[in-house]
Amino acid sequence: MNGPKAMEGSAEEEKFSDLREEEIQRQLKQLIKTPVKTFHLPNGDIIDCIRLTDQPAFDNPLLKGHKIQMRPSSFPFGAPNEAQSSQQSYSRDGVEHSLGQIDCPKCPKFTVPIIRTTREGIIRRANGIKKAFPPTID
DSSP states (O other): OOSHHHHHHHHHHHHHHHHHHHHHHHHHHHHOOOOSEEEEOTTSOEEEEEEGGGSGGGGSGGGTTOOOOSSOSOOOTTOOOTTTTOSOEEEETTEEEEGGGSOOOOOOTTEEEEEOOOHHHHHHHHHTOOOOOOOOOO
């Protein structure tokens, strides 16, 4: 069955593939911000230091024009204070990772660490596949 029907299928698949690739490129363009500094982690992740005002959360229309409070006016009872919370961390696939435990440079002042979104990451997220991490050694 290599007639016109088979040709239609491959043309439709190619069109779908092109549309999907366009969507992936659109998402990458929207998500990747110009970094102030970039560094690579041993697990393969790339961390971009993004200006506070350019972080992805502020792409949300509800946060447009939001004023960033650099220091909290108070700390809730039992919460770590400024001296205790100096270690940088990031979350990946629901797992908290501390940048302080990894020998890597810190982001400059007035920037935040953001994991760089990759094409593969967008495809994984669209397909509901989580990245496999190597087992940790305790």
